[in-house]
Amino acid sequence: MKKLVITLSIVLIGLLGYSQVTSVGEFRVATAATEFGVNLPVGTKVYNIETGDYWVATAGVISTATLSDASTSFTKLNDAGTDDQTAEEVVVTATGNLASENVQSALLELQGDIDGISDTDDQTAAEVDITDADGDYTSTNVEGALSEIGDSFAAHRTDITQNAADIATFETNVSTALSTGTVDGISYGITSDGGADDVILAAATSSTAGVMAAAQYTKLDGIEAGAQVNLTMITEKFEEDDGTASAHSLSQTAVTAQGAIVTINGVTLAPANYTLATTSITMGVPVYQYDQIVITYFY
Structure with a gap:
């Protein structure tokens, strides 16, 4: 029997020693400016006689503190001593479009925004x-x-004569001075203001009309009066039989404007290496004994 009592006593002492529950006090002060006089642990209740409000400490408070200067360490309770807060007492952080700092005001702001929303967006032209x-x-x-x-x-409106059948056409004549613009070998520019070309006349081609290009003029200018297109091509060959150059006359009157093809010993010469006249050709390169000269030309 004694062993049982001792055992139960030990178990009871152990339970009390390891209990997680601690008691806190409940105090009262005359006003919110009254010093507590003792250090208050977390959970201590304080009753303000002047206002009839209950407060509970949410953090440890020193003895020289008051409800006023330690307000951030207390939460207000209701008359029954419990923390049944109203929406107005629940603090929120103002963010986004909300400026309120408690739940009650934030709800009112949101309701105002909702009431201001219209079902349609029938804008006028002045609103777009x-x-x-x-x-x-x-x-x-x-x-x-x-x-x-x-x-x-x-x-800028121009009156137009109109009847039931049709609309009469009208013209507006504006005087302008045309002048030569940019001119080169293949085109001719025309300007109305002396600046950039308004119109550019291109050179004529085999399929389209146009102005005469410089190269076309040069070619036409080289044609002799009365010239005909029925030309005949002839090839003649000459050979130097000794070391002394001798003259050889062409058998026909060459049409020099048509050029010629001249070779020495089978090698074609450039036009700069000879001069073709109407009945002769003058070589601009040395011609030696037994050299063969072949000339093809038109007459």
Whole structure:
């Protein structure tokens, strides 16, 4: 029996020694400015006689503190001594579009925003914004821009005679002075203001009409009066039989404008290496004994 009592005593002492529950006090102060006089642990209740409010310490408070200067370490309780807060007493952090710092005010803000939402967005032209990238008008909304466009149209409107059948056509003649613009070997420019070319006349081709190019003029200018297109080609051969150059006359009158093909010993010469006349050719390179010269030309 004694062993049983001792055992139970030991178990009871152990349970008390390891208990997680601790008691806290409950104090009262005359006003919120009254010093506590003792250090208050977390969970201590304080009753303010002046206002009839209950407060509970949410952090340890020193003895020289008061409800006023240690307010951040207390939470207000209701008359029953419990923390049944109202929405107005629950603090929130103002963020986004909300400026309120408690739940009650935040809910009122949200309700106001909801009431202000319309089911449709039936905007007028004056409410539709525009951006004028080219600087054509000063208005920043559709209504204003349309008004500016209407005024501009009225200022530049030309009266047109109209009947039920058709609209009469009309012409406006504007005097302008044309002058030569940019001219080169293949085109001719015309300008009306002395600046950039308004019209460029290109050279004529085998399929399209146009102005005469410089190269075309040069070719036509080289044709002799009365010349005909029925030319005949002839080839003649000459050979130097000794070391002394001798003259050889062409058998026909060459049409020099048509050029010639000249070779020495089978090698074609460039036109700069000979001069073709009407009945002769003068070589511009040395001709030696037994050299063979072949000339093809038109007559």
